Amino acid sequence: MELLRLQVLVCSGEECAKSQKLGLYNIFKTEIRKNNLEYEVELIKTKCLGLCDLGPVVIVYPSDIVYCNIKKEDVTEIVKQHFLKDKVVDRLVYKEDKKSRINNLDELELFKRQKRIALKNCGKINPENIEEYIAFDGYFALSKILNERTKEDVIGIIEESGLRGRGGGGFKTGLKWRLASAEESNQKYVICNADEGDPGAFMDRSILEGDPHSVIEAMAICGFAIGASKGFIYVRAEYPLAVERLKIAIAQAYEKGVLGENIFEKGFDFDIEIRLGAGAFVCGEETALMQSIEGKRGIPMPKPPFPIKSGLWGKPTVINNVETLSSIPQIILNGPSWFKSIGTLESPGTKVFALGGKISNPGLIEIPMGTTLEEIIYEIGGGIPNGKAFKAVQTGGPSGGCIPKENLDTPIEYETLRELGSMMGSGGMIVMDEDNCMVDVARFFLDFTKDESCGKCPPCRIGTKRLLEILERLTLGHGEDGDIEKLEHLGEGIKKTALCGLGQTAPNPVLSTLRHFKDEYENHIYEKKCTSKSCRALFVYDILEEKCTGCGICERNCIVGAISGKIGEVHIIDPLKCVRCGLCEQVCKFKAVVKV
Template identity: 60%
Template sequence: MKTLEEINNIRETKRRELDLRVNTSADTREKHILVCHGTGCTSSKSPKILENFRKIIEEKNIENVRVIQTGCFGLCAKGPIVIIRPEDVFYAMVKPEDCEEIIEKHIQNGEIVERLLCKDIDNSVVKKLDELTFYKKQKRIALKNCGVIDPENIDEYIAFDGYKALQKVLFEMSPDDVINEVSNSGLRGRGGAGFPTGKKWSFTKMAEGDQKYVVCNADEGDPGAFMDRSILEGDPHCVVEAMMIAGYAIGANKGYIYVRAEYPIAVKRFQIAIDQARDYGILGDNIWGTEFSFDLEIRLGAGAFVCGEETALLESIEGRRGQPRLKPPFPANAGLFGKPTLINNVETYANITKIILNGAEWYSSIGTETSKGTKVFALGGNVNNIGLVEVPMGVTLREIVFDIGGGIPNGRKFKAAQTGGPSGGCITEENLDTPIDYESLKAIGSMMGSGGLIVMDDSKCMVNLAKFYLGFTYDESCGKCTPCRVGTKRLLEILERITEGKGEEGDIEKLEKLSRNIKNASVCGLGQTAPNPVESTIRFFRHEYEDHIKNKHCEAGECKALMKLFIDPEKCKGCGLCKRNCPVGCISGEPGKTHSIDTEKCIKCGTCITKCPFHAIANK
């Protein structure tokens, strides 16, 4: 147990001690080596790097150096990442065996290890983190502490204004003040739908009930999205604090966070955060001597995408199959165990403490007319800088893909970007200058979604992409309502036929009609949005569908059944490599002369394409 005074003391002393984390001119002899411990870097051996650093420092008996694990820095493509503070030098793709050199050169002799520095998009070598184009256009609010603090250390969180917003709320604000502040900030739900957060809070506050609950939706199901995971891994306390503030505002004393079991690091760190907060008397009864009590519990998901839908999530917390409920009644009136329940997404909560501390006016000064603040995106796919980015609303997609993301690798061309995952739509070249906000994205047939942003180059077939997404939603449909259960299956079957070269005249119209019906008749958001990838790819790439159906041709060459391989006589040198490697022996030709493929026998495995040293084999 810590008194309020003790916590304030920790904040002051710890903040001075950690000044070098955020201040490059900090007056200190200490150095902090920060090693990214997000899931991406952990997968590429960052725990081993941390261990090596600590071992070497101990062996060499070096003083004034600390090695700290942090959350995600964002630039996952260049991981594992090591940053040295206060000078803010940024080392990329570090290997466990590089530790010795970093210690000897950098820490002991003050020289920079040039070979481990990162290159920017213009190929210039970058020493500091914020010199990278990747970081310049970002504004970190939700991710403020990610990559700065040790997520498993409550003192470090407290040092950077941690639990200060809770203090302010409990001692200076009424529940209505809190709700007004959140409403005035203009914050909208970051889970995808964009419902005004303040409104949701006020509905739940007004609902009658002896018991109310606060729930955090961390069932981040969109495959290829990892915003919420990174927040939980990098700054779990900010979600704990925000859920407490929400509890105070709506009159709830119990909270649940529903996290995917596939996120073991996030689960572990969140549990540590809860335990530490309890230990400090921040979670518990009569917090800091006030009337307010609050406790928090983790509930694990078990691999069902539909549980991201709020009512399905409630069913799952209650221990049942995650099948959505009919709305109304909304969770604000009858939610968890039938009681009024507030459900917000992780990223929404991550904004709350900053809004309370800096004020609604500050927050609403960022962003566009209807969408305030920032949005975190998980940038992935065919883009150079894969990673986590947080940008102010209103930034264009072009800036995200080409400036922050560094453009398309391998000299290929941008084809489309998908936001909103399996519920969203694709955005084409012509719409790249659309500002990112809820309304503009909707207007061009996509959606904000939870923040997955997948970039595709011109080697991607859009019919195949639609098939991929439908395969996903068909798999994940809970089966409760027929339009979704059977409808997604039928959509998938038609798409499979088309990609196998068995498409028929009228298939596109069938897809369109079926899509409309599924959207209109499904019970929950999963079914209502499942046809979006089909509709949007038809809207922007109708010619590809027609090409598949009429000409049995796939321009991108992704649909195997439609591939017709041929050898370009101008490029073929007759080396025979393709012939030797063909598993069905369908390639013939004399040594030194142009070879040819028997397309009847060819199984389109593509082995010859990868084997040919002259790139002479292609899809016709």
């Protein structure tokens, strides 16, 4: 096979997806064809590189040139100068300090503080080419265990590594495998939980789109260890690219003989099928997920029995999420001691987070366990933009809690986050600044979990609705004495009595904000004020006389006619007509329009 001179990776991650709207990939394809470079340049649509704020991002290998913020008109110049003449287009190359060109991703400060295990191949290989995965030691771990190890050896390695479930619960992966292995059954199953439903989370999706073979290999390893011959990948249908690449990867794995019958001629059989979820958040819960795979309504079932004893179709079943599985091949190849040397004693290894919200460098990061929140937000995330003050960070998605600035020195571990009223979750991390109202934040997440409740158990079905009703009253200025006590009592009751993890963790945003930001709740109830000026019913817009020039732009843009005044004179806002849309504040060039 003829070697390609250049490999061009066009990122198709969350922020870089805008490049697809611009037709960037297709423009590159057209220009490459126009210049007769099809045999010298391989164009690849890859996955998130963790440089979301710089998107669209294009990387050229083997020179490792990182082009960022690419526009349509830049493509022709890159093709003609770089691809044809081997002259780097310097103005488009990412420069971290505005002077020094970055020629390798590992040189970035953003990546120096990270350790990539689950994301090892994402953005570096063509996920649709099994040969590239193999070139990066792909399927070597599966070959190694089938040729050199027993089932007991494999379980022992995972146990010794200390790997814990990255889906949020933190259950020890090796123990789960051992318990399933001990069960006697003519059929066992391995399930990959790729039903990632947290708002703003895209960790599992990025791995499936950027490195699907790592998950396939890990599932086969798990199958060998527990005595299973069948696996299912449960992925939501809203991830079409992930589904497409999984299908391609599975077909290639069968063709290469690393899936199917008699793998590596060692008498081990293992098959994988994809099952599409309809987007129900509750199907991230393992029993609801299995109900969905079986073709039933996806609702949680009481435990015990646990899946390792009676899971899919009543058979012993191991369920691991995407990130957990993607670490398995690396642990087998490098050894448990290597994995334990990263992270902390109780939480070894790394954790992938989708860092978003009020942060300068949003994106996908993978950090060693034990890294503090302060390091993540200020050293990796680049701090809070626009000179705003940090207020809180929410971890664990809608089931997590909000952590204030007083606890920024908290190391990322399962237990430490739980002590603060939050949780690891699947890996969402939303940063909030001084403009965020914590009562409204709690209302937002309760609104989500209330809608996503399956409705099976009354504590979740009714309790989340009652919590939301109180929070909505508070944000509308109708709070009453005793509401705080009602929120606390109801939240604790739901946690103790709900059937599944969705209901048991739904009150976390409320209880954690009450714990750390009680004064904001009191202001909403007793002062009828929102100190962050985020709740529309609790502030009005006014025009500062000393700053208003009478230009009239606010009046011309007011959609409800609430602003009046003559050109050259100070304008006035009628609070009874104002709907607080904020457009006047946005268009005022003199910052004369303010919230009061």
